[in-house]
Amino acid sequence: MEHRFDDHYTEAASLQNLMVAIAQGGQEGEADYVRLRQALIGDPTIEPLLPIFVKTCRTKLQFWGYIQPISKTYKGRREHIYGAFQRLLDFLERDGRAPADKNVTGVLEKFDAEHVHAAWAKALERRTADPEGAITSARTLLESVCKHILDEEEVAYDDKDDLPKLYRKTAEKLNIAPSQHTEDVFKMILGGCTAVVEGLGTLRNRLSDAHGKGKVAARPQPRHAELAVNLSGALTQFVLSTWEARNER
Structure with a gap:
């Protein structure tokens, strides 16, 4: 079954919000992180638009190790994550493809x-x-x-x-x-x-x-x-x- 782009938009936005929560010390579930990440990486059309940390951080713990040194403040971490997801979300919001x-x-x-x-x-x-x-x-x-x-x-x-x-x-x-x-x-x-x-x-x-x-x-x-x-x-x-x-x- 074709994976619709509105599904991918929801998954990308959910993963972005999940990563923001993790970056602020939240205890969000590992299963959700892995599921959302795999859903996005599995589509070769959008894979080039994924933030580099989505590609390289396979677990929540790995992402925590990545995001901590990026900024000492929650605001700085949020801005980093939002900026990295912008191209992907803009692409998916336009339905990505004709x-x-x-x-x-x-x-x-x-x-x-x-x-x-x-x-x-x-x-x-x-x-x-x-x-x-x-x-x-x-x-x-x-x-x-x-x-x-x-x-x-x-x-x-x-x-x-x-x-x-x-x-x-x-x-x-x-x-x-x-x-x-x-x-x-x-x-x-x-x-x-x-x-x-x-x-x-x-x-x-x-x-x-x-x-x-x-x-x-x-x-x-x-x-x-x-x-x-x-x-x-x-x-x-x-x-x-x-x-x-x-x-x-």
Whole structure:
């Protein structure tokens, strides 16, 4: 069952309040701390937004050891905790993802490559705050999926192959290359997918943080990042769904 983002908001707010209580000397239960922490860490989409102390403090005692030296006052500890949770709560309050994001995440949940989950999570997280990073992650996502499928299918490729070349090899293996179809409508749609892949590579090369910039350089805006992430997510979903259907035959 899909874990709704309003559930995560409640869990994050509850964990924040629990940690504030612990930081002020409260005797809140260990079981609640562990349960709430695990519920949040278990979702790769929000894991990058978690405060570092949530990731590293597995028990209430460990968190107490972390928070004590942060400030001698309860106020200082509260402010530290509230500040660390702000990005996560803001993200969840907006429901975190558009419907398309959830569809892609649903497909990726069946996919056990951790680096693919990480690329998608970073792309989602960075769309507004770090458009350059989001564009880089969008391309990394598609590259990682193509390489994983090629590895599984024992198709050779060079580590220096760029995204368009990796996608062409993957598409040919999955029978979704335009040249493998005769009907005009399929050739047009699949040709559009190839054009999107080439466009993602060009957009990333021109706008992302993968290359150095001169004094006068175009800076990507959130709308550019939104476009890149949505295109990459849609293609990733299509490629993985096609591969899954092929393996079920």
